[in-house]
Amino acid sequence: MKNKRIKGTVECENCRFFALCAPISICDKDYEPVVDALHRYKKVARGEKVCRQSRSIRSIYTVCKGVFKATVTDPHGDERVVGFYLPGSSIGLESLDSANSSVDVEALGPALVCEMSVARLNELRKQFPMLQINLSRLLMQELRHYQDVVIALLGSRSAEEGLAAFLVYVSTRMRDAGFSADHFDLPITYADIANFLGLTRETITRLMTKMKKQNVVTYRGRKLGIIDRKALTALATPATEDANAEIATV
Amino acid sequence: MKNKRIKGTVECENCRFFALCAPISICDKDYEPVVDALHRYKKVARGEKVCRQSRSIRSIYTVCKGVFKATVTDPHGDERVVGFYLPGSSIGLESLDSANSSVDVEALGPALVCEMSVARLNELRKQFPMLQINLSRLLMQELRHYQDVVIALLGSRSAEEGLAAFLVYVSTRMRDAGFSADHFDLPITYADIANFLGLTRETITRLMTKMKKQNVVTYRGRKLGIIDRKALTALATPATEDANAEIATV
DNA sequence: CGTCGGATTGAAGGCTTTCAAGCAGGGTGG
């Protein structure tokens, strides 16, 4: 594994694939074949799809740089955004057992990924127990991640709560990927955020404007800044208004 | 593994743990130790919790009979329902890597589970490659299941869409567990459904009443019947002129 | 038979959407 890291990308230590790639660097000899299975820093153009709904996938990916969105197309032909892949996320793990992809995954801007062949990985993990064990660990992490998404974003009572929870969630993911938790690129359109959260562009605009006026966040040129994290997390949980009164009455 | 199946429970073939339990019956000799790790048909009383928020878990479970809910308690002390475990579901897989549970998991009524010791499983899967591989497969299925939840339930534009999607989702899970997809027990209170979906009891009541009047579903004594599946799935996707007209004509 | 948790129904108010119009800013070609 050559050290050819590119500026602005995720450190390998913060990458979800590290558990799969690590054996290579630790023990180059034994794991030489793994190198063949891995295509590092592959470029993906804006709008390009790395996997498609109802198709089997040939490779799984990890996002080094950029953001992807997962979408499904409903019977009416409308696109529904069902998830985002931020730097450090892995794509396609749920299809490793040769099932078809449930979603389209598309780059929202120029992106870099590390690509791993599903066929090669499936061969290799039979040969190398450590790879198999690390894959299991990766799957558990991914499972936990999905659970976190559901906990954070499903069942929000108001639009403001949903959006705040979304921003907190993105911030957490960016921190986990080794970036600043308070200032980062958010190359996602309001339309996509709204679609994902079940809201409208206009509502996102109004709420962001409100949050900016209240000095909770800044947002210019696709760059998000979290000014008042405490306030943002407060917005992300219900019954914030009553919190003070509640304490007073107790 | 004695064949002591109990009426109304999930068939082993439809259980998520089958990939772990199967080796036992296939090859009793080699996998004898696994039997110790497994406690079949353990009773869980209504309100009893099989895992708790911020605590490590000792066992993972699969639901043979009954329904569980997963909840988190927010800073204000309010309970938020973040998921349901229907028959055939597995509980706790995301905490296998000795991480703490993110949620409380509580039985909504008298239930039966198969319990597997985490410590024993972690020992055994190092010894038995087949167990390790099957565990990976189980994790992938679980991952896909979480993805399905997000796709089905996150980002619904209206309350009706959300509830219809929820019912379709439950129906699908019941079918997968080997029960009827159109008539099944739904021992979940409106309050819990509402909490999960980010709605209110009253809204669930009104929507269910409406759906009953339109002969889409029946619901009495905690038993749900799906009368018009086509209409229900239509309600579960964003409203269009066609969909509305279709329902209106009933 | 009374109690209690859960479900139902109505009225009023608020939040979000819908519809419509205008703005901003980056890229392109002249």
Added chain:
DNA sequence: CCACCCTGCTTGAAAGCCTTCAATCCGACG
């Protein structure tokens, strides 16, 4: 350099959906 365009963002007003609050009903269970 500027006009132009296109995408995405902003803002306002009206309509509609969902919540809130409050009262009542129902059924299970001791």
